[in-house]
Amino acid sequence: MKQEQMIKVWDITGGIHPPENKDQSMGLPLAELSIPEELVFPLSQHIGAPARPVVAVGDAVLAGEKIAEAVGAMSVPVHASTSGTISAIEERTLPHASGMSGLCIVLASDGQHRFAEQTACADYRQLDVNTLLEKIRNAGIAGLGGAGFPTSLKLHTQQDSPIDTLILNGTECEPYITADHRLMLDFAQDVVAGTELLGFILGEPKRVVIGIEDNKPDAIAAIKHAVGDKAIEVAVFPTKYPSGGEKQLIQIITGQEVPSGKIPAALGIVMQNVGTAVAAYRAVRFGEALTYRITTVVGEALDTQRNIKVLLGTPVAHLLNENGFDSSQSSKLIMGGPMMGFALPSADVPVVKTTNCIIAPSVEEMPPAPPAQACIRCGLCAEACPASLLPQQLYWYAKAEEYERLQNYNLFDCIECGACSYVCPSTIPLVQYYRSAKGAIRQQEQEKVKSDHARQRFEFRKLRMERAEQEKEAKRLARKQAAEQAKQIAAERKAAASTQADAPDTVKDDPVAAALARVKAKEQDPAAQKAKLERALDSATSRVEKLQQRFVAAEADQKEKFEAQLKQAQLRLDDAKTKLQDFSTASQPNEVNLETNLKNNLENSLETKAKDSTASPEQTQSLKPAAAETMDAATAAIERAKAKTQSMAEMSPEEKLKAQLTALETRVQKAKEKLQKAEADGSEHVEALRTGLEKMTAKLVNTQEQLEQLSQ
Amino acid sequence: MFELIVNHPIIAALLALGGLALVFGGILGFAAVTFKVEGDPIVEQIDALLPQTQCGQCGHPGCRPYAEGIANGEAINKCPPGGQGTINALADLLGVDAPSLDAEHGEEQEGQTVAFIREDECIGCTKCIQACPVDAILGAAKQMHTVISNECTGCDLCVDPCPVDCIDMLPVEKTVNDWHWEKPAIDIIATDRPMPPQDKGGQAA
Numbered sequence: 070m071k072q073e074q075m076i077k078v079w080d081i082t083g084g085i086h087p088p089e090n091k092d093q094s095m096g097l098p099l100a101e102l103s104i105p106e107e108l109v110f111p112l113s114q115h116i117g118a119p120a121r122p123v124v125a126v127g128d129a130v131l132a133g134e135k136i137a138e139a140v141g142a143m144s145v146p147v148h149a150s151t152s153g154t155i156s157a158i159e160e161r162t163l164p165h166a167s168g169m170s171g172l173c174i175v176l177a178s179d180g181q182h183r184f185a186e187q188t189a190c191a192d193y194r195q196l197d198v199n200t201l202l203e204k205i206r207n208a209g210i211a212g213l214g215g216a217g218f219p220t221s222l223k224l225h226t227q228q229d230s231p232i233d234t235l236i237l238n239g240t241e242c243e244p245y246i247t248a249d250h251r252l253m254l255d256f257a258q259d260v261v262a263g264t265e266l267l268g269f270i271l272g273e274p275k276r277v278v279i280g281i282e283d284n285k286p287d288a289i290a291a292i293k294h295a296v297g298d299k300a301i302e303v304a305v306f307p308t309k310y311p312s313g314g315e316k317q318l319i320q321i322i323t324g325q326e327v328p329s330g331k332i333p334a335a336l337g338i339v340m341q342n343v344g345t346a347v348a349a350y351r352a353v354r355f356g357e358a359l360t361y362r363i364t365t366v367v368g369e370a371l372d373t374q375r376n377i378k379v380l381l382g383t384p385v386a387h388l389l390n391e392n393g394f395d396s397s398q399s400s401k402l403i404m405g406g407p408m409m410g411f412a413l414p415s416a417d418v419p420v421v422k423t424t425n426c427i428i429a430p431s432v433e434e435m436p437p438a439p440p441a442q443a444c445i446r447c448g449l450c451a452e453a454c455p456a457s458l459l460p461q462q463l464y465w466y467a468k469a470e471e472y473e474r475l476q477n478y479n480l481f482d483c484i485e486c487g488a489c490s491y492v493c494p495s496t497i498p499l500v501q502y503y504r505s506a507k508g509a510i511r512q513q514e515q516e517k518v519k520s521d522h523a524r525q526r527f528e529f530r531k532l533r534m535e536r537a538e539q540e541k542e543a544k545r546l547a548r549k550q551a552a553e554q555a556k557q558i559a560a561e562r563k564a565a566a567s568t569q570a571d572a573p574d575t576v577k578d579d580p581v582a583a584a585l586a587r588v589k590a591k592e593q594d595p596a597a598q599k600a601k602l603e604r605a606l607d608s609a610t611s612r613v614e615k616l617q618q619r620f621v622a623a624e625a626d627q628k629e630k631f632e633a634q635l636k637q638a639q640l641r642l643d644d645a646k647t648k649l650q651d652f653s654t655a656s657q658p659n660e661v662n663l664e665t666n667l668k669n670n671l672e673n674s675l676e677t678k679a680k681d682s683t684a685s686p687e688q689t690q691s692l693k694p695a696a697a698e699t700m701d702a703a704t705a706a707i708e709r710a711k712a713k714t715q716s717m718a719e720m721s722p723e724e725k726l727k728a729q730l731t732a733l734e735t736r737v738q739k740a741k742e743k744l745q746k747a748e749a750d751g752s753e754h755v756e757a758l759r760t761g762l763e764k765m766t767a768k769l770v771n772t773q774e775q776l777e778q779l780s781q
Numbered sequence: 782m783f784e785l786i787v788n789h790p791i792i793a794a795l796l797a798l799g800g801l802a803l804v805f806g807g808i809l810g811f812a813a814v815t816f817k818v819e820g821d822p823i824v825e826q827i828d829a830l831l832p833q834t835q836c837g838q839c840g841h842p843g844c845r846p847y848a849e850g851i852a853n854g855e856a857i858n859k860c861p862p863g864g865q866g867t868i869n870a871l872a873d874l875l876g877v878d879a880p881s882l883d884a885e886h887g888e889e890q891e892g893q894t895v896a897f898i899r900e901d902e903c904i905g906c907t908k909c910i911q912a913c914p915v916d917a918i919l920g921a922a923k924q925m926h927t928v929i930s931n932e933c934t935g936c937d938l939c940v941d942p943c944p945v946d947c948i949d950m951l952p953v954e955k956t957v958n959d960w961h962w963e964k965p966a967i968d969i970i971a972t973d974r975p976m977p978p979q980d981k982g983g984q985a986a
Contacts, residue, residue, distance in 0.1 A: 113957065167960040441965070467964070501965045508961020515959070520833035523934045526915040527835045527843060 076278075076304045079324040081317045083455040084309040085488045087408070089284060090244045094367040097375035099255055102391050104182055107156070108382030109419040110136060110147050110174045111163050115211035116218050117143030122174055128155045131185035133358040136174050139206065145219045146209045150360035150380040153178035164385070164404055164421055168414030176382065187356035193266060201270050201353055208352030209359045209422075214238060214249075214313075214342030215405065217423040220349060223339060224270050232271045233337040236322055237264050237279040237346055239288065240313030243406030246426040248363045249343050251376040253281070253288040256347055257295035263346030264301055266353055271339060277301045278322050279343070284308040310408065311486040315340050317455050329482050344425075364420060366392050368429035370399035379420050385427055386416035394429060400437070403428040407435065408487040442495040450489035450499060456482045460489040460499050467502035472510050480506060602649045609642040651768075726776045733769045740765055824852045830870045832863040835914035836936030838887045843914060856880070861887035862936070893953040894935040896928045902947035909939035909948060 113119035120137035130136060130149040137147040153176050161173040193201060206221035226232050237260070241249040253260055260279070268277050279296075281289050283305050293303050304322050311317055316327045319338055327333050333340060341349075344362065351357040360381055367374040372393025379388060385402065402413040406426055420427075428435075450460035459478060466474045480503060489499040559581060616635045740762045747755045786793040828848035839859035841847040851857055857871040858880045865882060872879035882889055898909070898918075905923040917933045920926030928939075928948075940948045 163957060165957050165960075166962070167957055169955070169957050169960060171957050470964075498965045501962060504962035505964040509964075512959065512961060516832075519934075520831075523833040523835065523915050523932075524828070524844065526917075526932065527833065528845075530914065530916050531843075 076302050078304055078306040078321050080307075081309070081312065081320050081455050082457050083453045083488060084311065084317075085453050085491050086308070087244050087310055087491060089308070090367075091247050091250070091284070093374040094245070094247045094365045094376055095250065097373065099251055099363065099376050099378055101378050102380075102383065102388065104151050104178050104180055104380065105383050105387040106178060107384070108150060108153075108176045108178060108380065109161055109384065110149070110176065110382045111161070111419065111421060112137050112147060112172050112174070113163075114147065114217060114381075114421040114423065115145050116216060117141070117145075119172070120144060120147045122158055122172075124155050124158075124174065126155050126157060129153070130155060130176065131183050133185040133187060133360055135207070135209075135358070136176075142222060143219060145206060145211050145221075147174070148209050148358040148360055148381075149176055150382050151176070151178045152181055152183040162414055162418050164413065164418040164424065166411035173419075189355050190353055193353045194269060198270055198272075201266075204353050204356075205349050208348070208357065210345065210348050210352060211359075211422050212342055213344035213348060213362055213422060213425070215409070215423050215425060217421075220341070220345055223341070224267065226271060226334065226339070230334055231337060232274050232334065232339050234276040234278070234323060234339070235264070235268055235271055235274045236318060236338065236340040237267075237277075237343050238313060238315070238318055238340055239279055239281040239285075239292070239343040240318055241285075242282060242308070242310045242313035243408050243426075244310075245367050245428055246365050246406050247367075248365045248376055248425045250285050250288050251365075252344055252347060252363050253285070254291050257288075257291040259347045259350055260292060260343050261295040261299065261301065262354070263343075263348075263350035265299070266350050267339075267341055267346055268301075274337075274339075278304050280304045280306065280318050280322055282306060282308045282312060310488065311455055311484065314455065314484050314486060316484065329479060359422060362420070362422065362424070364388070364424055365426040366429075367426065368399070369431035369434045370395050370429040381422060382419045384417055384419055385413065388420065388427060389416060389429060398431045399429050400432040400435060401430070403430070403435075408491070409485065438498065439496045441497045444495055444497060447494060449492040449494065453488040453492045455486060455488060456484055458483055463506075464497065464499055464502055467506040470506070470509070472506065472513065475506050476510065480510070483507070599649075602645065606642070606645040606649055609638065609645045612638045613642050723776070723779050726772060726779060730769070730772050730776060733765065733772060737762065737765050737769055824848050826874055827851050827871065830863075830867060830874060831860060832867060832934075834862040834934040834936040836862055836934070836938060837914075838862070840886070851875075856883065858883045859886045861889050862934075864889035890935075891952075892955075894937070894950040895930045895933045895953050896935070896937065896939055897930075897949045897951045898926055898928055899947040899949065900925050900927060902945055904945055906944055908942040908944065912938045912942045914938060 112122065118140045121140050122137045124130060124136045129152075131152045132149060134149050135146050136149050136155070139146045155174060156177040157175040159173065159175065160170040161175070163169060163171045163173075165171075190196065190204075196204075202221045202225055205224070206219070210220045211217040212220060212223070239249055239253055239260075241247070264277060264279060268274060277300065279292055279301060281292065281303065283289070289303060289305055296303060306312065306321050312321055315333060318340065319333055319336070320326055323336075323338065325336055325338075327336060327338075348359050348362075352359070361378055362381060363376050364379045365376050366388055371389065372395070375392070377388065377392075385404075389402075402416060403410045404413050404418075404424055404427055405411060407428060410426065410428070444461060444464060446461060448461070450464075451458075454460055456479075458480075462478050463475060463480055463483070466472075466478065467480075483500075483503050485500055485504060487500045490497070490501075493499060613635070616638050740758065744755070744758045744762055747758050824845070825848075828845050831844040831848055833844050835843045837843065838861050839847045839850075841850055847855070847859070851871065857875065857877070858868050860867050861882060865879075868882060869879045896909075896917075903920075903925045905920065905925060907920065907922050907926070909926060910918045910920055914936060915932055915934055917929050918926050918939060919929055935950065935953075937950050940950060
């Protein structure tokens, strides 16, 4: 190893030296796989909001074509990694520790791997920063190191906190994983070019460092060779887990600690994974969307252990099968490294942007964790903790679910590296306690936000109801006052009127009296009275109609009720009809016109009703019988009435009266029969019927007298 | 004056003490007015611990009235939506032993629920809107109603008033975003463990 100058590096507290197990996968060169028949693209492969699909099932897509767009700033789009047709957009098991399913776009590949058109850019220095950021965002690039933070967002710096240090993370401290190692060997030029691009976007920071652990001498040499005499430092530091953590690497290279709860940008530092830098460079230079990544496929259950340039969306099962997977040997599948990775729910999940490693270990290689024993307070975990926390205390409080205390002990500074669990002689799964406690605290916080929101809404509602009640009360009071005032005025008027009863002006002035007079005049006015009766008839008819419809639609058990209602309504209708008839017979001569008007009105209204009912065919179907019945009845009645008026108009007064007399006689006859029947039944209408009969007889006598006078 | 003090030490002492009492009384009175604390802070604290579903299962018309009730000595185990967690938190705050949930007021539910209106069946009677304590139902007379699920607290007060029974309480499905790791199972000693070495349990690391 050629060393022109040593760059000063610092040490981190804690840390462990687990067996590296990196040689297995570095023996073979980078390989490519056959294109799988089906690729699955989860819409959420990054931290932040899931992407929104922009393709439909059946659409043909090309490699590099956008199939889901970003939603909001904290999101990146998803691209098809090969050509084919979208076969489904559905819930599939996600490559996630929970083993839950989420929305995925499924692509059936056509095996031709045709690319969408890409816009290359020879010199990105001609473009402005925002265009470059947009290009990176549109290429769907999220941190390839493991967390999957949207890259363009991380590179978007605020005006008030300029970036003076850019660190490229080529540490890869976790055992087994060699994806970045392979990348730095095979694409050293791209790594350097990507570093330069990121430096350009960040406004040429003072320091640009590529940090690599000293267990990768060949990668260090390759990168140093590629850097040449460019203003990029290559920092080499001793191997230790977890040097590759963001905060840890910053401490190693700059000697600064990122304050608790802050991000590195607060110190003017941005860190990117070397793989992310290459992807960003290729996106800007060649217009390539993120469609593949380098993944380490390793473990004793495989025949070949190597790094693979794998298309995103490739099912893990395909990846394993192409490398000679022996399922009888394997104990479990792990995505990510052995320290921070998680067991996969099944091999059907796809490779995503953050998948840097798939481990298929044999049982001997990774035996199941031995049962946890009691904590012996040895303090090894505190020595191993790279974040200088007190894992024992955190363990007790996490076990007892004392979340407030956990926060006091800075649980959220834990990077979940698993060093404490690794060193624990009692094999306590410490990091799992912390993970679950963190999750529970976050959930509590969310619930707190929600309950505060609910409280606010509840209180606002209470306030609103109170206000409405007050307004009502105020209105009521105002009305009461107005009524009292009116009463007072009326009383005064009355008093005044009684003192000067003869003065005619007072009557004119009194609005109440005037209104009363108007009402009386109206009542005496036959036209108005007729109109009133017409209205009564109209409403009665419509009620009968409605009831009939309802009656038809009603269930059997309700029929009785409706029947009674219907009968009542019909009675009312009859009553209205008779009244109208009485009225028209009483004021014959000038009523013929009005009569015809009424008939026309009735006809019109019935016609419109008929139109209405034909307009809504569904209704008509169900109501047809009833509607037809009423229509028939109504038209018949109209016909009868028409004929009657016509004949009446043609008759002489004497004949008219005679006709009336006969009609009245039949009616009296009918009424008598009804009365008798009612009396026999003991009905409660007897009284009403009797008075009706009496009135009718009186009328009959009256008409007879009229007829006699006329004939004399 | 001096003579009086010398000659009548008892009266002098009374005067001195009385004077002091007046001065301190004045200061205390001033402080009581100036630094007066609005409201009952313990009610606020209790209210902050209650789940704010406003469901009324405790017998009070909302969470705050129950908080006031607790401050006046009512039992703390009447809140089924909050469950044992809320009871424990309340017991912690008030320095009493945590009782178990009073079954009279309902049972603790597994997971959150949210109201859902089967919109085809809704007749637009607005009865559920009037029942909702947090205004989470949208609609108008003779118009279809719907639940704003983000605002729904799952109190199920809207279910009973519905004349056509078109409201369901659906469990809120967990998504990847609100999933979190479970606490490791209770410790067991080595002999309790199923012994075959091919045991596929256990976690990475």
